[in-house]
Amino acid sequence: MSTQTQGFRFDLADPRIRAITLFAAMFVLIVIVGFVQGAANTSLLLTQATAYALIALGLNIQWGYGGLFNFAIMGFMMVGGAAAVTISAPVNPVFWDSDGPIMLAKALFAFLVGIAIVASVRQVSRIGITGFWRGMLIVFAWLAAYIIYRSQLDPAAAYIESTAGYIGGLGLNPVLGWLVGGLLAAIIAFIVGKVSLGLRSDYLAIATIGISEILRAFVKNMDWWTRGTQTVSPMPWPVPLPQQYQADGVAIAESFVYARLGFLVVLVVILALVLFLVQRAYAGPWGRMMRSIRDNFIAAGSMGKDVKGRQLELFVFGSVLIGIGGGMLANFNQIFDPSSYQPINHTFMVWVMVIVGGAGNNWGVLLGSFLIYLAWVVSDPMAQAIFINLSAWTQSIGWGAIPEIDSRALQMRVFVLGVIITIALRYAPKGLLPEVVRKSE
């Protein structure tokens, strides 16, 4: 670094000045979008971007701090959303009055019995059965456990779906739902991490994509739990809804702005708290240890660090934030629709946020999330404008209008995302705000 001279110099290579400049630029951009799209749309955009920033911070813990691949973001977000449904959606009295709870309890019991069978069969080496026969016994134990579980769950699911529709929620505060979402994501991340963190990076990437798809298949098809493709709507908010403002006599357009700003404040408070904590953790001995594992796990291991255990820790922490963010988005959008979850909109967009922002730098990730979400939202109307002009031109030269402009313009977002990540990898592989590596003298 060349800025050893005293006094202030405007030098973009200085990380602090670079950060301030870029954040200022982003602020200007948001103001411009605000003037073009109106306050209601901008408050919507900002709230969603804040939730995504939280998710991106979660990925930054995994990828930026630990170098761990996680392509299962979509799956963890769905888990968070499903938890939000169960905690915060209104109580479904039909379900609680029916035999449903008892049947579900039986299914849960069958599940536990299955786990017990597998766990005990794994111990048969103690009575002298080892090698091939132990393996066969374990396979059979898994099969038996699966059959026992299915034999209880299938009738319960069919019964609930035909009588009550779905189990409904508990009608509690959505914030509690987010915490439960984080907890559920942590449990799943623990199991997933235990199984797959030993894999090489590209195997891990593919394995987590597979896990993400498995989670999606479950959440989407467990109609008794999440109502599947029928969607759960409306989801409650922790703050007053636009309708409540309207009841108090606020105009419709303004009521949306007030309500969304209220939600935004809640999210910003949570984000600030999380950012403070992860920033502290990163700067402290814990973060230093994680970076040393990331940069050279062999050396870190030989210094006595528990590499696998620490990586599992990172994977779980990151997933908690992703689960919480997923729950927030489900509540904010007021709808939980399992079929709306796509790897592109969820997993890959968050990856682009982290890489463009700067993996390992929390402020950079924050910047990246807002910028990418802005680009994602804005590229649709821009593509539409381009298409409409192009269509007018083709009509004027006698080729006819371009069909399906709306659905095509929507796809421009995907293309823009691809272009951004390719350019970023080529020209700024460390992101807009690269990780600051402090070297001791």
Next chain:
Amino acid sequence: MDELIFFINRVLISGTVLGSIYALGAIGVTLIFGILRFAHFAHGDMMTMGAFVAFVFVTILTGMGITAPIPMGFVVLPLAMVTTAIIALGLDKGFYAPLRRRGVPSVTLLIASIGVTLMLQGLIRLIFGSGTRSLYINESKEIFRIDMSAFGGSRPITITEPQVLMMVVTVLIVIALHYFLTRSRLGKAMRAMADNAALAQVSGINTAVVVRVTWLIAGALACVAGTMLALDVALMPDLAFNIVLPIFAAAIVGGLGHVYGAIVGGFLLAFAETLAVFNWTSVLRPLLGWLPEGWQLPANLALVPTEYKLTVAFVILVITLLARPTGIFKGAST
């Protein structure tokens, strides 16, 4: 006998067709991994792109009034293969080669391939819209019914003409690939480079040519697999995006970098998926007489519900990664 025919129709034929598609896709993935050492995630969209290239050619030829006794999708296949192969080479030149020259780790290339995935997917939908199209313009799928009454069956074995052609094309491609890899100079060079890139380079193998040929082959095979998928199901912009994961699973199960492993893995996964969702009740019906009085076979005796078909591939993948991370055949282990 009817039960056997049912089994053949539902499992054997559809499993073989799906297996051919998986195998051709997985060969491309495994070749790229073997030579360039990164998981090429955009392979699924290269398949979709190949199918759309074939679609464009079919539309042009049908518009010119050309007809053929076999589905047009197969007539234009060579042309589409060449085009897709050239596009694949262009993708490498434009997006992967600059990164490779900088010597980035393989995970960066993987992320770059996701960028290419997004671009291809966006581009395909921008140009062709997001609706479903068909590769059969002014023609219909011809269905062969093989009469089984001679063997005591009341229903015929049904197989469509494209399905027969797909199997033939797959067999031809696999044989050609086998001879290319074992007999030709270039094929041997490819295997040498997959085995040990540094050693291959010092023994005078032109690695740049090998890389180019790899992309050409992978692109051409992706085009075949995509077109077959489009002929078997329908042509959609996200046609192959859902299938890229089973293909990776097939390549890993077979051992990454191992061509024959990819073929075996493809068929293994396709049959596992088909068998897992197959309803065994219809086949076990003859056993009804042996069951004790009052026993009934459940109406649906599939191992997993149809909605979870896709998860079968991943469960197999995860088990393989845990039990034998290098695949059933020993794969490249770097």
